[in-house]
Amino acid sequence: xxxxxxxxxxxxxxxxxxxxxxxxxxxxxxxxxxxxxxxxxxxxxxxxxxxxxxxxxxxxxxxxxxxxxxxxxxxxxxxxxxxxxxxxxxxxxxxxxxxxxxxxxxxxxxxxxxxxxxxxxxxxxxxxxxxxxxxxxxxxxxxxxxxxxxxxxxxxxxxxxxxxxxxxxxxxxxxxxxxxxxxxxxxxxxxxxxxxxxxxxxxxxxxxxxxxxxxxxxxxxxxxxxxxxxxxxxxxxxxxxxxxxxxxxxxxxxxxxxxxxxxxxxxxxxxxxxxxxxxxxxxxxxxxxxxxxxxxxxxxxxxxxxxxxxxxxxxxxxxxxxxxxxxxxxxxxxxxxxxxxxxxxxxxxxxxxxxxxxxxxxxxxxxxxxxxxxxxxxxxxxxxx
Amino acid sequence: xxxxxxxxxxxxxxxxxxxxxxxxxxxxxxxxxxxxxxxxxxxxxxxxxxxxxxxxxxxxxxxxxxxxxxxxxxxxxxxxxxxxxxxxxxxxxxxxxxxxxxxxxxxxxxxxxxxxxxxxxxxxxxxxxxxxxxxxxxxxxxxxxxxxxxxxxxxxxxxxxxxxxxxxxxxxxxxxxxxxxxxxxxxxxxxxxxxxxxxxxxxxxxxxxxxxxxxxxxxxxxxxxxxxxxxxxxxxxxxxxxxxxxxxxxxxxxxxxxxxxxxxxxxxxxxxxxxxxxxxxxxxxxxxxxx
Numbered sequence: 001x002x003x004x005x006x007x008x009x010x011x012x013x014x015x016x017x018x019x020x021x022x023x024x025x026x027x028x029x030x031x032x033x034x035x036x037x038x039x040x041x042x043x044x045x046x047x048x049x050x051x052x053x054x055x056x057x058x059x060x061x062x063x064x065x066x067x068x069x070x071x072x073x074x075x076x077x078x079x080x081x082x083x084x085x086x087x088x089x090x091x092x093x094x095x096x097x098x099x100x101x102x103x104x105x106x107x108x109x110x111x112x113x114x115x116x117x118x119x120x121x122x123x124x125x126x127x128x129x130x131x132x133x134x135x136x137x138x139x140x141x142x143x144x145x146x147x148x149x150x151x152x153x154x155x156x157x158x159x160x161x162x163x164x165x166x167x168x169x170x171x172x173x174x175x176x177x178x179x180x181x182x183x184x185x186x187x188x189x190x191x192x193x194x195x196x197x198x199x200x201x202x203x204x205x206x207x208x209x210x211x212x213x214x215x216x217x218x219x220x221x222x223x224x225x226x227x228x229x230x231x232x233x234x235x236x237x238x239x240x241x242x243x244x245x246x247x248x249x250x251x252x253x254x255x256x257x258x259x260x261x262x263x264x265x266x267x268x269x270x271x272x273x274x275x276x277x278x279x280x281x282x283x284x285x286x287x288x289x290x291x292x293x294x295x296x297x298x299x300x301x302x303x304x305x306x307x308x309x310x311x312x313x314x315x316x317x318x319x320x321x322x323x324x325x326x327x328x329x330x331x332x333x334x335x336x337x338x339x340x341x342x343x344x345x346x347x348x349x350x351x352x353x354x355x356x357x358x359x360x361x362x363x364x365x366x367x368x369x370x371x372x373x374x375x376x377x378x379x380x381x382x383x384x385x
Numbered sequence: 386x387x388x389x390x391x392x393x394x395x396x397x398x399x400x401x402x403x404x405x406x407x408x409x410x411x412x413x414x415x416x417x418x419x420x421x422x423x424x425x426x427x428x429x430x431x432x433x434x435x436x437x438x439x440x441x442x443x444x445x446x447x448x449x450x451x452x453x454x455x456x457x458x459x460x461x462x463x464x465x466x467x468x469x470x471x472x473x474x475x476x477x478x479x480x481x482x483x484x485x486x487x488x489x490x491x492x493x494x495x496x497x498x499x500x501x502x503x504x505x506x507x508x509x510x511x512x513x514x515x516x517x518x519x520x521x522x523x524x525x526x527x528x529x530x531x532x533x534x535x536x537x538x539x540x541x542x543x544x545x546x547x548x549x550x551x552x553x554x555x556x557x558x559x560x561x562x563x564x565x566x567x568x569x570x571x572x573x574x575x576x577x578x579x580x581x582x583x584x585x586x587x588x589x590x591x592x593x594x595x596x597x598x599x600x601x602x603x604x605x606x607x608x609x610x611x612x613x614x615x616x617x618x619x620x621x622x623x624x625x626x627x628x629x630x631x632x633x634x635x636x637x638x639x640x641x642x643x644x645x646x647x648x649x650x651x652x653x654x655x656x657x658x659x660x661x662x663x664x665x666x667x668x669x670x671x672x673x674x675x676x
Contacts (some may be wrong), residue, residue, distance in 0.1 A: 235556065317543065317545040328548075
């Protein structure tokens with residue numbers, strides 16, 4: 001069979017993607033005397049340990065949809081939404097618009113979060129746009145929604161400030177049938193009441209949150225872990241559904257490595273700012289203010305990022321990007337291991353598990369006068385607040 | 386590179402030592418894996434009053450095996466206790482199933498449990514070579530779960546998104562007893578069966594959710610399901626032995642052709658389509674099995 005596969009490859013130039021034992025049914029009589037001995041031996045021995053997926057040949061899924069219940073769903077083919085608290089001039093914005101349109105034409109849908117209008121007169125928008133809303137009073141809501149209907153934003157990002165935001169959010173939910181993401185950075189990590197309002201997703205800005213007193217000095221990974229745990233806690237015991245709110249992690253995610261880390265720790269979609277930085281850097285380029293060449297740079301960067309993103313799950317043996325989990329990460333920092341429950345490099349165990357094992361040994365040898373549960377509580381408090 | 390196998394009688398008028406067929410099939414595949422071995426054999430005539438719970442308990446740092454017989458009335462409290470105790474590892478939760486597993490070769494299992502003489506209507510077997518977790522009796526296959534009695538799973542391959550599947554099942558309140566990726570199949574299928582009672586749908590759900598290369602067999606009192614991942618990256622074949630005088634007809638499932646050869650199940654040899662479960666239903670009524 002190996003010989004057949006090689007001959008087939010030589011003849012057609014197309015490598016076999018099907019399973020090795022697909023040919024078994026063709027060789028009904030398996031008596032070695034009745035068939036070619038080579039075939040018999042290779043059939044018996046044809047079991048290779050699974051190599052990594054090949055991102056160029058095999059399907060690696062990066063798709064993710066936003067929208068629960070009756071809200072219109074948006075499907076992204078790359079789990080990124082362009083987002084950043086960075087100012088953009090009109091050239092940068094136009095080039096970003098062109099690049100995202102070009103990506104969409106090639107079937108690569110990436111989202112964009114903006115707090116202002118985009119010029120779509122020349123080129124109709126082909127990618128999903130999320131309008132960012134902050135500081136809005138209740139009586140302005142209807143005007144705003146009216147405005148949205150004109151510009152046809154596909155989704156909203158609502159900045160949740162305090163309890164008074166609940167009514168606005170409820171009103172938005174009733175009037176707007178597209179997905180609504182709620183930026184919970186101001187109230188993090190308490191957002192259960194927001195999920196009760198059928199929110200389609202939670203947006204967590206790690207940069208903003210790590211500046212809060214509660215998370216001062218903590219890693220962004222701690223914020224992501226807490227966000228994922230809070231979401232899991234909300235859905236705990238409830239029937240599993242594809243309609244659960246998604247987690248969007250933004251802030252300081254500026255490379256493929258950081259995207260993969262955020263995804264492994266539980267992010268469904270990542271707010272990505274590097275495309276904006278590339279668009280903004282046009283003034284330092286050979287052709288400043290040349291929208292087409294800036295768009296080309298952004299487009300190439302996004303394609304490169306996408307291919308890198310496909311490579312990461314493939315190398316880990318996943319066919320779906322969203323199957324990456326914390327167990328795939330390794331850290332050399334005790335702090336990071338405690339805050340993100342990430343295994344330490346070399347020993348493949350979290351710091352908590354390592355210390356727990358040592359203490360368990362002490363207890364079983366009666367060298368430590370504590371019960372197992374007391375030790376576990378003590379260890380948990382090390383990794384907790 | 387584990388080896389899996391299964392046998393299901395098509396029809397028979399007597400008890401049949403399924404264990405002897407599984408033994409032959411496992412022995413012929415022993416070259417694939419030598420760390421540990423296990424079988425689960427179903428016999429509807431055994432023990433109708435009590436649930437049998439086999440487990441390992443950590444005593445002074447060493448796991449010792451225990452068996453408890455529990456009546457229906459006491460089942461809920463016993464399971465609750467079992468699920469809460471961190472020093473317990475489940476081996477089997479059964480009423481009709483006889484699950485035997487240990488480290489070593491198939492001949493060691495035979496010496497210890499006399500598996501060749503175990504009677505039944507169908508059963509599964511496994512040969513393990515450890516890849517992700519340690520070699521000990523409780524990481525040996527088949528895997529059972531406290532969520533659903535009389536269900537056993539043997540698996541060859543890897544469930545690469547094991548961590549993600551496990552955490553989602555833990556969120557629903559299921560207890561896991563090992564760090565072996567195969568246990569997640571048992572718990573997932575149990576959860577699905579509890580939800581809609583359809584073994585085929587349960588396996589389709591698993592294929593959709595699971596990632597990685599795998600072939601597994603799920604055995605319940607009424608069925609055997611052979612499942613391959615959607616890319617068909619792991620082998621899994623089945624064949625038929627039409628029987629002879631005094632020898633019942635049966636379907637056999639295995640990883641290697643040598644196993645089917647060893648029991649003469651070389652008629653209609655096929656492999657299921659990747660991502661499409663092949664289910665064998667047990668059509669033997671209890672009354673048709675006579676002494």
